[in-house]
Amino acid sequence: MSFNARVGGLFDRMSAMLELTGGDRFRVNAHAKAARVIKDHTGDLEPIAGDAKALIAIEGIGKGTAAKIAEFAETGTIREHDELAQKVPEGVIRMLDVQGLGPKTVKLLWDEKGVDSIEALKGVIVDGSILELPRMGAKTVENITESIAFLESSGQRLPIGVAMPIAEALAERMSGVPGVTRCAFAGSLRRGKESIGDIDILVVTDDPEAARESFCTHDSVLKVLARGESKCSVRLSLEGLGGRFKPGANAAVQADMRLVPGPSWGAALMYFTGSKEHNVRLRERALAKGMTLNEYGLFPEDKGDPTPPQQRGVAPVAGETEESIYAALGLAFVPPPLREDRGELSLDKERAFVVLGDIRAELHSHTTASDGDMSIEESAGIAKSRGFHTLAVTDHSQSSAIANGLKPDRLRAHIGAIREANERVEGITILAGSEVDILVDGSLDYDDELLAALDVVVASPHAGLKAKPPQATKRLLKAIRHPLVHIIGHPTGRLIERRAGLDPAMDELIAAAVECDVALEINAHWMRLDLRDTHVRAAVDAGCKIAIDCDVHAPGDYDNLRYGVLTAQRGWLSPELCINTWDVERLHAWLASKR
């Protein structure tokens, strides 16, 4: 785990423990914010841990946090954290993961009943003593019981590639309900996060009851969590999902539907898209400009009146569209994937970010020669139909035996087959390449003579993914510095929610990639998304070239491109730095410059 991740984790725990020991809520929030800022920070904080001035320059880090970061760098621990940990058992913190249990209730259970773990919580439920607590009735206990079961069976986050089709189907279904005039999904899914905790759907309708009824009684609904005037929450079954994602027994996802007034559409969409931190920033901005922002619109501020402006019939300054609200706040429109409070409110209007339609080339694809499902021509046909000018065929190299990797003689024959296919197929250039294993010592899986015969070399780590960070860094640096390499494929080898992968010093890799004119890949498969968003941002800040590739094995894999583009946007990638957006002359000239 990186330095930033370790320190950020300690601040998260400090925040929780402060809350559970009745600490000042603003200190609690400040610690939670520091945790997020530290984890999100694109550069490694360890080298500057002793430089208080540099740390304090980071928004959200002040004197106190800077001193604690320095203390951690020096001693490997933070005394305040350790002292709190003496007081608060691990199991008490874990209880906060139970939906519906917040700090107040957990503290009450702990103080009054000595409940210090989820197991102990089950105990007081079974013996009924939990009912002796104030504000604790049969219904609340039932909800807690179900939340524990949910947490223990399938409490994990869903990868974006699983959640997105569910959300799209849900939005389509709700759009067909009589009276519904507008419907869209929002939340972290709209922001393109790699995994999501729940699905948010917004609906404008003339017939609210029909929408509520449809949403809450569909076949896939396991439980209705809430059914109010403007908000309904349900737990949906994931059963019947196909593909490579295997949901566990009782796997489920929460979906929330919000019924919003038409004139508030933009404000509501913005509000429920988040992130929470981005919204807080916007509200602060509104207040500073003498206005107040909520999910109903942007209103002129009327100090002293506690009734919300929308209930007093105050005319909003903006609200029907997101664009109008950003404009009224004097801001450039912020695309949803950037809304993470990572400096996006300071963006100028001219800055461009890569979009799906910019992508003109696929540079990482497999065919039946190794472990793909398609012939060269078949894959080229799909690439062509998507408007691509170039497809690189990059089958696996010899060490990837499981993936039917090509021995040198097979690769030579394959290069010939690719050249022939390129002659036959009109309207797209098919390049001969390879996804070459980066071996554990950092060397490549073919000799230089053979690599030089290829148009495109994608070098990727496949084995030895549990190596320690220093070894991982050394291994990847060696591959980046190899003069025949164009692209480093899925640089960490992680699998979302399944395998951590390598944790190299990303700053060093990026610096080397810039120096050697090598592109780092965003592997667009939703199980990988590797580089991840924060890595992309660091690379973009350094001016590093980026490739967005689908790592195509089957026809449907081309559809994963959108997840790669969302990840790129979350990292503020411009078309200029993304080699897949370049026109055919420029891309081919760059590839040839390494031959």
Added chain:
DNA sequence: GCCGTTTTCGGCCCGACTGTTTTCAGTCG
């Protein structure tokens, strides 16, 4: 604990829903 385009002190975003209450606390996003 952090922060400042009226502040270095005194603030710190806003609303909906549930369950347990007789007017509201706790949780969530």
